[in-house]
Amino acid sequence: MNDATWSHMDxxxxxxxxxxxxxxxxxxxxxxxxxxxxxLPLPEAQDSAQEAFIHAFERRQQLRDPKAFPLxxxxxxTRHILDAMSTPRRxxxxxxxxxxxxxxxxPAFAPDELAIRSQERDDLWSRIESxxxxxxxxxxxxxxxxxxxxxxxxxxxxxxxxxxxxxxxxLMQLREHMATAQQRERDxxxx
Amino acid sequence: xxxxxxxxxWELAEEPTLRATFARHAPTMVDTESAWFxxxxxxxxxxxxTDKAAAAAPRSTRQAARHPRLRAALMNAGFAAALVxxxxxxxxxxxxxxxxGGPKAQLIGNANLYTTIGQSRTIDGVTISVDQAYxxxxxxYIAITARVSDTLAQRYGYVILNHVVVxxxxxxxxxxxxxxxxxxxxxxxxxxxTIEHCMLDSGALHPSAGLSRVSVTVEVGEVxxxxxxxxxxxxxxxxxxxxxxxxxxQHM
Numbered sequence: 001m002n003d004a005t006w007s008h009m010d011x012x013x014x015x016x017x018x019x020x021x022x023x024x025x026x027x028x029x030x031x032x033x034x035x036x037x038x039x040l041p042l043p044e045a046q047d048s049a050q051e052a053f054i055h056a057f058e059r060r061q062q063l064r065d066p067k068a069f070p071l072x073x074x075x076x077x078t079r080h081i082l083d084a085m086s087t088p089r090r091x092x093x094x095x096x097x098x099x100x101x102x103x104x105x106x107p108a109f110a111p112d113e114l115a116i117r118s119q120e121r122d123d124l125w126s127r128i129e130s131x132x133x134x135x136x137x138x139x140x141x142x143x144x145x146x147x148x149x150x151x152x153x154x155x156x157x158x159x160x161x162x163x164x165x166x167x168x169x170x171l172m173q174l175r176e177h178m179a180t181a182q183q184r185e186r187d188x189x190x191x
Numbered sequence: 192x193x194x195x196x197x198x199x200x201w202e203l204a205e206e207p208t209l210r211a212t213f214a215r216h217a218p219t220m221v222d223t224e225s226a227w228f229x230x231x232x233x234x235x236x237x238x239x240x241t242d243k244a245a246a247a248a249p250r251s252t253r254q255a256a257r258h259p260r261l262r263a264a265l266m267n268a269g270f271a272a273a274l275v276x277x278x279x280x281x282x283x284x285x286x287x288x289x290x291x292g293g294p295k296a297q298l299i300g301n302a303n304l305y306t307t308i309g310q311s312r313t314i315d316g317v318t319i320s321v322d323q324a325y326x327x328x329x330x331x332y333i334a335i336t337a338r339v340s341d342t343l344a345q346r347y348g349y350v351i352l353n354h355v356v357v358x359x360x361x362x363x364x365x366x367x368x369x370x371x372x373x374x375x376x377x378x379x380x381x382x383x384x385t386i387e388h389c390m391l392d393s394g395a396l397h398p399s400a401g402l403s404r405v406s407v408t409v410e411v412g413e414v415x416x417x418x419x420x421x422x423x424x425x426x427x428x429x430x431x432x433x434x435x436x437x438x439x440x441q442h443m
Contacts, residue, residue, distance in 0.1 A: 017236045021227060029221035037213050046221075050230050057234055124212050143206070144213035174209075 009066045012057075024053055030145075031077045038081050038140040039133060048080040055080070074145065075155045078137060085133040127174055135170035142167060220295055222392060225369040296332055296390070299325050305332070306438065312431045316340040317350075317414050319431040326405050327440040331357055331393040333409055339416070347416040347425070352389065354412025354430075359396040359405050369393075398439055405439045408432065 008026070011019020028049055035045030056076050063072055128136060141147045141155060153163030299305055304325055311320040316339060323334040337350060369392045391409070398405040411431040417424045 015236055017231075020234065020236060021231075024227055024230060025223050028223055028226055032221045033217040037217050042218060046226060050226055053230055054233050124208065125216055128212065139209070140213060143209040144217060 009069060013060055013063075013066070015057075020057065027073060028053060031073075034074075034077060034140055034145055035081045035084075037144045038085070038137045039129065040081060040084055044084050045081075048084045049077065052077040052080040071147075071151055071154055074141070074147070075157070078141065078155050082133060082137060085137075124174065131170060131173060135166065135173060138163065138167045139170050139174075222369055225392075295330065296392075299332065304440070305334070306435075308433070308435050310433045310435065312433065314429055314431060315427050316343045317416075317427050317431075319352075319411055319414075321409055321433045321435065324407065324435065324437055325440075326396060326407065326437045328395050331391075331396055331407070331437075333357065333391040333393065333407075335389045335391060335409075335411075337389065337414070343416065351415035351417070352411050353415055354410075355391065356408075356410045356412070357391060357393045357396070358408050358410075359398055360408075361397075361399070403439055404436050406434065407437050408434050 008019040008022045012023045031049035032045050035048045141152045149164045150160050153160040305323045308321045318338045320336040325332045414427040
């Protein structure tokens, strides 16, 4: 959290509207982004982030140390994300982004290094999208949220060793694909 | 977040690639304003007036507030509601950017890419104007002003724009719609003018291929006026309908 966020914490705990709104403006966008990269469609990601903020506000008296707010809040956000992902009626849909559409519509994609890297990232993203939620969420927390393995374990309410193993297994699922991609990049740069 | 423990060897090699990949696929723009409107109605905060207004809101609005997914469904169906205090905030308030529409709207405003429309319709003491608009392959922004007569303003302190639909000539509606209105600004209470500014932030319209202009229709189906200091309300049926042409742009 930055200084501005800290300055709103007291007011948020008291229920002061300006502070609550300011904290919402700080926390909500990143919660939505985390939910999206974790695998929720945008509308559901917005819902989860809003529900998490309301949930956190209603239980704010349980937050004993305001410094623990980031982890505490993300624990609530993550719970809402996982709940939304486990809703049976939700379909997993991989949405094509613009670069994928461009590749499909233009087979003669310029083979410069930048474009290849971009393509590899898109391929990697497709691979990430195919991961089950219990692997994808820790990856999102680690590589999007920037949390440490210890913090991720705290957020997921598991032991640190369990969190590390989960993250490791998720990476293993991606590694084979990434090794292939990196080798392709090396081959390209040598040719 | 701070990094208390270093990344483990088994994740070091992939870390930059993964960080870049996740960052690239996160949405850059998140509509915080309309989300705050939805959340605010569910938080037990001090502003009693807003709670009363929320209690008096149409059933669909209250349900949507309690069930965000239902709200999304209503939005996608072309229904949108905005609950705001009817207070003046200065007619010259900039629509583009700031609290309205986020960074993309800011860019549109800075570059003067919007089109001035200047159409007004008055029904039963409620005047709705479409002031400015912009359309591209990603968004359709429509800046609206709502005014009520002095007589109405003495009784009613809140307005809900309901059944808002944005469509193009073929009748196809935009992909989604959110309405952001002037916030419950304390400074605005000093102004006695009964005017509010709203920005319709709609999804993309889908004009026929090759067209450089798009014919837009905006319809506000009805307006709910909520009394000051009580839960009394009245419905002003419309529709307030506006039709105009906009340049059609590719993504910014």
